[in-house]
Amino acid sequence: MRTFPIFVSFDGRPPLVVGGGELAAIKTRLLLKRAPVVEVAAMELVPELAKLAEAGQVARLTPQPGIDQVRGRPLVIAATEDDAEDTRVSAMARALGVPVNVPDRPELCTFVLPAIVDRGEVTVAIGTATAAPVLAQRLRAWLERELHPRLDALAKLAGEFRGRVAERVPSGPPRRRFWEAVFEGAAAEAMLEGDEPKARALIDEAIEKATGEGASQGRVLLVGAGPGDPELLTMKAVRALKSADVIFYDRLVGDGVLDHARREAELVPVGKAKGAHSVPQSEINALLVARAKAGQTVVRLKGGDPFIFGRGGEELDALRAEGIAIEIVPGVTAGIAAAASLQIPLTHRDVSHSVTFVSGHEASGQEPGFEYLDLAALAAGKNTLIVYMGVTTASAVAQKLLEAGFRTGLPVLAVENASRDTERRVATTIAALAAHPESLGLKSPAVLIFGEVAGLPASGVVEDILASEEVKRAYG
Template sequence: MKYFPIFLDTQDLTCLVVGAGEVAARKIELLLKTSAKITVVAPWVCDTVKRYATEGRVHLIERIFESDDLNDKQMVFVATDDSQINKGIHDEARALKILVNVVDNTPLCQFITPSIVDRSPIIIAMSSGGVAPVLLRYMRQKLESLIPQKISLLGQFSEKFRELVKQKLKTVTERRYFWEDVLDGDIAENVMQGNNQIAEQKFLEKLNSDDASQTQGEVYLVGAGPGDPDLLTFRALRLMQKADVVVYDRLVSPEVLELVRRDAEKIYVGKAKSKHSVPQDEINELLAKQALAGNRVVRLKGGDPFIFGRGGEELETLIEHGVSFQVVPGITAANGAASYAGIPLTHRDHAKSVVFATGHLRDNSINLNWQGLAQPDQTIVFYMGLTGLPIICEQLVKHGMPANTPIAMVQSATTEQHKVVTGTFETIQEIAIKANIQPPALIIVGSVVSLHEKLNWFTP
C-alpha cells in the first residue's frame, strides 16, 4: 500500500484550505462534516464558500497565501489554479511536517481523501491511490445501494451499550461473540425498524442471561477453492470473517487468505512436495485444541476438503474430542482447473464418466487400480501427480490406453500463474519440462483434452 488508511480524530484538528473556488468548496464541504477548525485563504471566493463564512462555519481570509498562514496548522488542502503556487505551498508545508494535499495532483499529496460511504457513526472509506477515480465512484455507488441507510441506527445502538457490555463481559472473545449474536438476530432487526424499546429490552435480557459469557468453540472446515477468491462461496466468506483462528495450507492463495478476519490468528500447516511441515495427526489435534479453548476455528483447505483434502480424518478427531463442526464445500481443483483450461470433464462425444485419483508417489510407486482407470470413454484426473507423471503414463499405456491419448497438465489453476500444456503419453513429459510446470499441478487424461484448443478462454 502506497497510502496507509487511517481515520484522524478531528476534535482539535486545525485545517487550512488555500483557494476558495468550487474545487476547494467540495473539500470544505467534506471537512464540515467533521469537528475540524477550518481556515480558508484566497483572494477570490466563490458563493458557496462565502455562504460557509457568513454562517460562521469557516474562518475566511480574503487575500493571497502567506507563509504565516501555516502556523499552528496540522493539515493543508491546496486548491488554487496556479500550479507553481500549489507546488510552493506544498514544499513549505512538508518542510514544517504538516500533512498536505494538493487537489487533483496526486504526486504532491502526502495524503489523499477517500471516497466515502457515510452511515455515521459507520464510515466506509475507499481509495484507488488516485489512479482509478471512475472505478472508485462505481464501487461507491454499488455500496451505497447495498448498505441500508438505517445501518447508522445499529451503530448508535452499539455505541450506547458498548461500555455496559465491556463491564459485563470481561474478554474480547466473549464480547465479540455476544455482539455477533446481537447483530445477526432479532435485536438488530428491531433497531432497524425503529423499535428501540423492544430492542433494548431484549438486549438487556440477553446480556444478563447466564449464557451471555459462555463461549463454545467450533471448527469450520472450509474449501478455499482452486485459488481465485471470486470462486469462494458466500458461506465460506462469512465464516472466514468470524474466525478467531485460521489453520491453512500451502494451496490456499494469498488472495483468499487476505479475506480472513484481519485480527484472526493465522497458523500455517502447509505441505510441500516431499516435505511435510506439520504431520496430519498434529493438525487434527491442533484443531481440537483450539476449539476446546473456546475459539472459532476455520480450517482453510485448497480445493474441497473432502476430495484429497483429508477432511474426513480431521473430523474424526474432532468427534473423538466432542468438538462441533461445520463443513463448507469448495470448488475442487479438478473442476477449477478443467473449467479454466476449457476442458469439459464429461462430454457426450468424448467421456461418459470421470474419475479422480491421486498421483502421489509412495516408495517411488503409485498403488492404484490401473485396469479400472484405463477404461474407454472416461476422463481421469490425477491430483498431486507431477512427480509421478512418468509412472502414470507408463501404467496407463501398459493397461491398454493408446500411447497417443491426449493428456493435459494445469498449473496453479484459476490464478495469475495459471498455465496449461497438452500432449500425449509419449510427449507430455518433455513438454512439461520445457514449460517448467511447477506444483500445484493437475493432470487430466482423456479424449476431452482435445477440446482445450477450441474451448480455452482464460488468459491470466
C-alpha cells in the same frame, strides 16, 4: 500503497481553507460533512461560502494567513488557485507539521482528499493516491448503491451496547465473535429493516448466550482455499479468513489467498508434501482442538476442497470427538479448476456420463492398486477419470488403465498449477504416458484427466506430446 489512510478528528481547532472561490467552496462543503465549522481565509467569498458564513458554518479570516493561523490545525487546504500563494501556504504548513492539500498539485500535498461514502457513523474513504480520481468516483458510486442506507442506525445501536458488552463479554476473540454474530445475524437484519425493538431484544439475548456456560470455547472452520487463484475463493471463505484468530494453512494455498486474513491473525504453516510431512496429521488435529478450546476462532485452510483428498474427514472426526463447534466451507477442487481453465466439460452427453475422482497413490505413498474401483466398467462406458497426486505414478496409473481395457489412444490432459499464473498443460494418450512417463515434465500439484473429454477442443496453449512415431506405430 503510497499514502496511508486515516480518519481525522475535528473536535479541536477547525480546519482551514485558504481561498474564497468555487474550488474553495467545494472543499469547504466536503469538510462540513464532519466539521461543525470551517475557517476560510479569503478577500472575497463566492455566494455559497457567503451563505455558509451567514449560517455560522464558515468563519472568515483575512487572506494570506500567517504562521499563527496555520499552526495547530488538523489540516489545511490551499485552494486560492494562485500558484504562488498555494505554494507559500503548502511550505508553511509542511514546516509546521500540519497536513496540507493543494488541489491538483500532488507535489505540494502531504495528504489527499478521498472520495467518500457517508452513512453517518459509517464512513468509507476511497483513494487512488491521485493517480485516478475518476476511478475513485466510480467506486464511490458503486458503494453508494451497495451499502444499506440504515448502516448509520446499526452502528449507533452497536455503540449503545458497547459498554454493556465490554462489561459482560471477555475481551479478545470472545468479544469479536460476539460482534461478528451480531452484525452477520438476525439482530443486524432487524435493524436494517427498521425494527429497532426486535434488534435490541436479539442483542440482549446474544449477550446472555455469550456469557452462559461453554461460551468461552472457540470453533473451527475447515475452509477450502481453492486451487490457487484467490479470485476462486468463495465469499464465505473470505469471511472466514477475516474472522480467524489463527489460520493453519497448507503449502498448496495460493499466493494472495492469505491476503484476505485480518491483520491480527496468526498464520501457521502446516503444509504437507508427498514424502515430506512437515507437521504430522495427528499433531495438526491436536493443534486445532487446543486452539478452539482456548477460545479462538480457528481456520484450517486447505488447498482445493477440504473433503477431496484433503484429509478433512480425519480433522472433522478429531474435532467432533472433542465436542468442538465446526463449520465446513467448501472450495473449488483442482480437477474442476483445471477443466474450467481448459474450457472442457467433465461431463458431456455424447462422450462422458460420469466423473470419478481418484488419488494417484495409496495412503502409504505407494502406487495405487485401484482395488476399490471397477476399472473395466469405467473403460467400457463413457466416463471421465481425474487423478490427483499422480505425477510420479502417472506411468503406473496409465498401465493399469490399459490392462483394464481403456483404449490405447484415449486422450489424457495433465494440468500443473491449475488456475495459477504458472499453469502448464500437457496433452498425451494413455499409451504414450505408459511408455514415456518422463515426457510429462510436470511437477506437483497437478491433475490428470483421462477420457474422451480430454480430446475436445481446449482453450489456450496445450503442449502436445501425443507420442513419438514409434509409439504411434505400436499403439495406432
